[in-house]
Amino acid sequence: MMSTIPYKHKMAAHCESGAVTSLLNNAGLDITEPMVFGISSGIFFGYFHKMKSFAFPTFIVRNKPGSIRNNLAKRLGIKFHTEKFRTPDEGMKKLDDLLDKNIPVAVQVDFFYMDYLPEWERVHINVHFIVVVGKTGSKYIISDSYLPKLVELEQSSLRKARFAGGNMSPKGFLFYPEYIPKEIDYRKAIIKGTKKACFNMLRIPIPFVGVKGIRLFAKKIVEWPSFARDTEHLSHEIMKINVLLEDQGTGGAGFRFMYASFLQQGSTYLSKPEWTELSKKMMEIGDGWREISLFAARIGKSRELGQDKLKELGTMIAGRADVEELFFRRLKDSLN
């Protein structure tokens, strides 16, 4: 029987940037979540109108799961040990072995099986990241960025969550930092991360990502009723915009606020006073996304889901595309 590894748990705005930040902080690197998010080009937008793995149109507001760790490692020279497994037995044994060696380990899981969360929060999504910091009897001790304290999770639930099938199946994926350089060139990493974020938002030639993705979302939202079983289903999906923007993964508004914090912190490394202004602008952009999320929650609750309200919502979303396009052009120019 193992016990808990001494581990400083901290809540975070997002699970992946939170897990990466927390592992690095506990390994001795003093870095904030916004810096992890910004350097890894976490800010993003993608709209998916029809996909076989989603029952309803949806959108994402951060880069591809796994990219935060990958990009950060590349840009800061950090090495993470990463591993996937063919069988649950192998994956669980490896986890136990690492915990025996007092190594806290981040694992990728299906959010749905996190039994410590209330039922209304739990959805099947295979890209939640938690840090396992110990085991007592049949329960693992979990540091989940979305919770104020360490929690326990039954072995059977963790096993199921790590080896859930379907889209982005975790296959037992785990990671932990193996090497952190003594000297880190943050300046270079910030510039690289920011350039890539600008590229992702402005120049990827795919119609459903970046600023183009926001515009597509704005245009397609009026078609959402055709996907819904009934008014309550449509209301649920419209209100999920709020959940995606604010709570789960701390999307649009939340991520934009965190990016504003990154720009503010980054400005000190780059000695770029215009970044202070840009960070304020990004905060305002986040406020605009928040207005959208509150509007979506309100019309969802009141069931005012006619074409006029959806068009109004679409117009608000299109407005975000316009300001984000201008913003990322300015940000890109600031690096020339």
Next chain:
Amino acid sequence: MKEKDGIIDCPQQQVIIYVEKEDGKFEPMQTGSYITKNFLDDYELKRLHLEQSLNKQVASGIVSPVYYYMVLEDLTISELAARVGIRKGKVKKHLEKEHFISLPEETLLRYADVFNIKLEELLTTGKQKTDQTENQQPVS
């Protein structure tokens, strides 16, 4: 967002958001979830209605318990098929009651495992719950 605008009293669900502090710095603040505080009752009401509707469909033999949980857990046929490790065409058939009742226990267990329920719950869906959920009062 200013710090004061982000304060939401919701002990049931806490979140971190980055806000503008009084000194002008954009820093994390632990606060409550806006949607949980203001709209949880509406979510629960809709969930109850969905359960009632699905229960009726299962009870009247229109669909199987597999369909019930697939809809309730927001899964598509492709996603469910990949999760249980059964071909999509077969899963489609298992959504119908006539095919569901002849499924071997091993297959039923695979579904129950993915849905995170006991086998007994899967087998009794639509039998007892219809009465229970209809007698339940909405939260709001």
